[in-house]
Amino acid sequence: MKVNSESILKVNGLTKSVQLEGKTLSILQPVNLQVNAGETLAIIGSSGSGKTTLLSILAGLDLPTSGEVYIKNHPLHQFNEEQRSQVRAEHVGFIFQQFLLINSLTALENVMLPAELANIENPKEKGIELLKLVGLENRLEHFPSQLSGGEQQRVAIARAFISQPDILFADEPTGNLDTKTGKYIADLLFDLNDRLGTTLVLVTHDPKLADRCARKVEMDSGVLTEASITSDSVVNANIANDQNAQEEPNNTTANNEKEEGAVCPT
Amino acid sequence: MSNLTGKWLQQSLRLLHHELRKGELTIVFLAIVLAVATVFSLTGFSEQVKQALTTNSVNTLAADRVLRTSSLMSPDIKAESERLGFGFAKKVLLNSMVFSGDKMLLSDVDAVTDDYPLRGELLVSTSKGSQDIKSVKSPKEGTVWVEQSLLGRMGIAVGDTVEIGVAPFVIAGVTSNIPDKAFGSVFSNPSIIMNINDLEKTELVQPGSRIFYKYLFSGENDDLKDFDEWIKPKLNESQRWIDIKSSQNRLGKTLDTAEKFLSLASMLGIVLAAIAVAVASRRYGQRHQPTVAVFKALGASNKHIQKVYVLHWSLLSLMSICIGLLVGYGLLHLGIMGIESYLALDSTSLTLRPILIAVVTGLICAVAFAIHPISKLIETSPIAVIKGFESGNSKKLSFYHAIPLIALFLLLYIFSTDILMSLSLLLGGVLVSLILLVVGRFIMGLGRTAGTKAGKALHLAFANLKRRATENSVQLVSFTIAIKLLLLITVMKSSILSEWQQQMPENTPNHYLVNITDDQVGAISNFAEKNDVPTEGFFQVYRGRLSAIEGVPTIKVQDKPNASQTDEAGDEKPKGRRGMGRELSLTWRDTPSPLTEVVEGEWWKPNDTTPQVSVEKEVAERLEIKIGDELTFTIGSDVFTVPVTSIRDVNWQSRQLNFIMVFNKATLENLPTTSISAWKVVPEKKDSVYAFLSQYPSVSIIDVDAIMKQVTTMVDQMTIAIELILVLVVLAGSLVLVAQVQASMEERERELAILRTLGAKGTLLRNSVLFEFLALGAVAGLMASIAMEIAVFVLQTQVFDMTFSLHLEFWLVGILSGAGFVGVIGMLSCWRLLNLSSVTLIRRTM
Structure with a gap:
């Protein structure tokens, strides 16, 4: 996988606090983070550490109390709900722990949805192609309730990749699956991510899954710290002090080169 | 994003298509269909009746003005009408036995002058086929026209001879319309029309005979008004001056009462259907939250979601309204068939009004009762994909909470067109519901105490009932009212009338002999004595x-x-x-x-x-x-x-x-x-009594048993309409039940999963669910029985002047049918859930 220095996600001094019974509860201490194109980042931490809150702010689902969040230079912290939706439609993909497929739509229709929202040409053909890639070409017209957990997550993965997002957020993608299926889904996710060159931000408390990312950060009581740096990742992020980090002028998109060897689900 | 317009349309249609096929919108769909069908059929029905009355209004008099009296009219009235150049006709009305061979029948004999009728048409067919129906005036001397029912009941045909009084008459034709034969005269006998010149021959008119005269007038409007002024002060107590308006009022009043009752009963159905829409749309909103959240997380804008769901809901409502109109038309047709014999109605000549009212009702149901959940749904935050979804109701009162109440009021108003009545109905409804609620909860509380000792399944069932008390209360109230009305009708039909007859002393007379002349008394009295007729x-x-x-x-x-009169100071x-x-x-x-x-x-x-x-x-x-x-x-x-x-x-x-x-x-x-x-004529002696009395044609026999039979038939016919509405009420109540069971499905799944995990057996779970619904239905049945008995008490003591009797067997019917019905509907709604294997159940919810 190729990582370049283009900043896809940039976070400056982000905090989040909520009012609880008249008291202010700080969930996120000032967080600074930069993720570059093609990078795979794991956010690890125990339950309640604030990692999911961070993910929802990074993806523009929620707003920070203070600080800045940029996705592809779009200042999400200044955007309203509608503008953030637009950014998500154009740049962001999701994979959830509970799969969150739309029960009333077939597997194919679920996959097509983000492409339709982003107004991408030929969503159906692309959807079929992706479902083939995740080994569900025979399940196009099945509804989520007719699929197993693993199959549902494979549909979710296909859905996440269809709009060729610049950044993919995955929230405990294997959390609801047994070990074997979990491993298979992880393989699939990383394989597709690798081949499509998508930037991946993964939230998990599974150390094995986190280890598959090039870079890990750990969340503990709202404080984000670098956990380890793997050799092939380019780290532009300085967790504590990265206020002056400059953006890469080069605006090339992620590497879309496909490697040989298709994903072959068992 | 130019191409996005087509996308929301596509997505909305796709959602609708799949959800309809999977039956996820069935409850909402049925609830709207039911409301529209009820309103359409009922409004259409009353419209038809009113229309028929208006077009036949002149016909109901056969003149512009009628003087109805039991004595001959003074000649100066005739003279005045002649002075004004009025048309004039006379009709003499009396009851008499009509004979043909050994058959006899009490009939209404109308003897008319040559100019009868002055208005409307007297339609007669002179052969068996109905093709040669002619508009005619009075029959020729020596002939009569009779109603078809007389031919049927006596087994005779056109051309045969009947004896009226002492004179024979040839049946020359069958009347298909007598312009002044009153609508709703269920008790009336078949009519025979004869020429007034033949009346004397029959010897039916004797001193003291029960005879009425109708003097018919027709003329110009202004002259009629002058005539009104002139004649009114001259009338005595035994004379009635009838114009079109007063005749219509009398007809209209009966129909108005019937219509009001049906309206009220169907209002209950509509309110329940609206509640079903509200419950189902709440579930719809909750169930669609993940979809909206995912849509939004994937980048769909609020506007996009709005378009998708407004179209989705609108299409669903439109479809339901259309089907509702079709179903309503079918019901309307049934209703019209039910009263065809009393009033000629035409279901093809519908006006727009019932359709409009039904569509408005459908729209009110679809919009007012769903606007809150749907607007809440559209507002779903995308963060829900991470944080989870709201399941409870917000306790904050907002304008949205007032909308259903306003809508209910509107619905009531559309029906009653009376603000005060609508308000009192709304408040009365709330009050009755509150009373039923308190009683219901008290009974369920007692049940819970009993259930604690009765076993695990019952204990669980009552615990569930108590926990879902608020949701259950709607079902409790609706089923109580529906069961009560059904019980009341059943008791009325099957019990009160027969009890009334049974409460009569043994020798209570069942025949009245009227018009016996002094010289006939001796012979008739001897006959009774000889034949042991009390x-x-x-x-x-x-x-x-x-x-x-x-x-x-x-x-x-x-x-x-x-x-x-007591005003001493008054001059x-x-x-x-x-x-x-x-x-x-x-x-x-x-x-x-x-x-x-x-x-x-x-x-x-x-x-x-x-x-x-x-x-x-x-x-x-x-x-x-x-x-x-x-x-x-x-x-x-x-x-x-x-x-x-x-x-x-x-x-x-x-x-x-x-x-x-x-x-x-x-x-x-x-x-x-x-x-x-x-x-008191026992059945075995009926033939000999009638044969003997046939010697005295002027004596009228009134057979009370036959009248009672007619009353029973009439009650049967009347109750068809009421039962039809009540079936709709029960359907609406069932919809509320199913909607609520569906709304509680996720919660039930979770509970069952927990119980399964803790080792509860399938039978225990099934029984607890079964008992829950059985108990709910039984409580509703019990309350309905109490309410029915109170109503019967009032009817028996106040209306029928009878001794009050308890109808405990109907309590049993009420409780058992309530428990059975709610039990079956409830179990059917939960069937899928109860048949899930433990593993599936646990995997789905944990």
Whole structure:
């Protein structure tokens, strides 16, 4: 996988606090983070550490109390709900722990949805192609309730990749699956991510899954710290002090080169 | 994003298509269909009836004005009408037995002059086929026209001969429309129309015979108004001046009452359907939250979601409204078929109004009861994909909470077109619901205490009932009301009428013989004696009216009684006292009849020749008559005044011959009279009695059993319409139940999963769910039975004057059918859930 220095996600001094019974509860201490194109980042931490809150702010689902969040230079912290939706439609993909497929739509229709929202040409053909890639070409017209957990997550993965997002957020993608299926889904996710060159931000408390990312950060009581740096990742992020980090002028998109060897689900 | 327009359309249609196919929108769909169908059928029905009445309004009189009287009209009225150049016709109405061979039938004989009818059409077909229907005037002398029902009941045909009185007549045709045959005259006999010149031949008109005359007038509007002014002061109590409006009012009143009752019952159905829409749309909103959240997380804008769901809901509503109109049309057709025999209706001549009202009702249901959940749904935050979804209701009151109440009020108003009535109905409904709620919860509380000791499944069931008390209360109220009404109708139909008959003493007469002349009394009385037919003797009857009380002339009952009578300072002459407003049958007796009691004053000695009268208690109270008051009576041309010497309490339900005014013999002597008798004819003797009486054609026989049969048939027919509405109510109640079970499905799944994990067996879970619904239905059935019994108590004691009796067998029916029905519907709704394997259940929810 190729990582370049283009900043896809940039976070400056982000905090989040909520009012609880008249008291202010700080969930996120000032967080600074930069993720570059093609990078795979794991956010690890125990339950309640604030990692999911961070993910929802990074993806523009929620707003920070203070600080800045940029996705592809779009200042999400200044955007309203509608503008953030637009950014998500154009740049962001999701994979959830509970799969969150739309029960009333077939597997194919679920996959097509983000492409339709982003107004991408030929969503159906692309959807079929992706479902083939995740080994569900025979399940196009099945509804989520007719699929197993693993199959549902494979549909979710296909859905996440269809709009060729610049950044993919995955929230405990294997959390609801047994070990074997979990491993298979992880393989699939990383394989597709690798081949499509998508930037991946993964939230998990599974150390094995986190280890598959090039870079890990750990969340503990709202404080984000670098956990380890793997050799092939380019780290532009300085967790504590990265206020002056400059953006890469080069605006090339992620590497879309496909490697040989298709994903072959068992 | 130019191409995005087509996308939301596509996505909306896709969602609708799949959800419809998977049956996820069934409840909402059915609820709207039901509301629209109910409103459409009912409004359409009443519209049709009104329309039929309007188009036939002139026909219902057969003239512009009618003078109905029991005595001959004074010649100056005819002279005045001739002066004004009016059309004039006369109709004589009487009852008589009609004979053909050994068959006989009591019929309404109408003898008409050549110009009858002045307005409307008398339609007659002269052969069996209905193709040659002609509009005709009176029949030729020696021939009659009869109604089809007479031919059917006597087994005869056109061309055959019937005997009326002592004269034979050839049936020359069958009437298909008699313009002034009153609608709703269920008790009326088949009509026979003859030429008035033939009346004498029949010898049916005897002194004291029960005969009515109708004098028909037609003319120009202005002249008619002058005629009205001229004639009204000349009318006496036994004369009624009828114009189109007053005749319509009488017809309209009966229909209005029926329509109001049906409206109220169907309102209940509509309100329940609206509640079903509300519950189902709440679930719809909750169930779609993940979809909206995912849509938004994937980048869909609020506007996009709005378009998707507004279109989705609109299409669903539109479809439901259209199907509702179709179903409603079917129901309307059924209703029209039900009353076809009374009123010619045409289901093809619908106006837009019922359609409009039904569509508006559908829209109100679809919009007002769903706007809150749907707007909440559209507002779903995308963060829900991470944080999870709201399941509870926000307790904050907002404008949205007022919308359903306003909508309910609107629905009520559309139906009643009466603000005050709508408001009182709304508040009354809330009050009744609250009472039922408190009682219901109390009973369920008792059940819970009992359930604790009764076993695990029952314990669980009552715990569930209590936990879902708020949701259950709607079902409880709706099922209670529906079951109560159904029970009441069943009790009315199957029990009260027969109990009424059973409560009669053994020899209660079932036949009345009217119009017996003095020279016939001996022979008829001998026959009864010889053949052991119990009679109540023969009483001489005089037709007369109460014309003054204490020297003050009586006025018609519908007019306001004189208030100025006690006004000492008033210069105005008293206008009159409240009178009976009709002619009375008067009689004399030596002793009071067995089931009456003299409550005031004293009964006269048999040989007392001082004129005196005894008055029935209720009439005395109503007319404020006291002992010693002087009453003036008019019989024919005779006027006489008598003092009141006693007041009697009469049991009218005994079917014995009773009279409001009873005189001593001396008072009525020498006045023209006929006799009346009441007989108890057992079925075996019916033929011989009828054969004997056929010698006396002027004697009318009134068969009470036949009338009772007619009443029962009428009640049966009337209840078809009510039952139809109640079926809709029950359907709506079931929809609410199913909607609520569905709304609680996720929670139930979770509970079952927990119980399964803790080791509960399948039978325990199934039984607990079954008991939960059985108990809910049983409680509703119990409350319905109590409510029914209260209603029956009022009916029996106040309306039927009967002794109150408990109907415990119907309590059993109420409780069992409530439990059975709710149990089955509830179990069916939970069936899928209960049949899930433990693993699936746990995996789905944990």
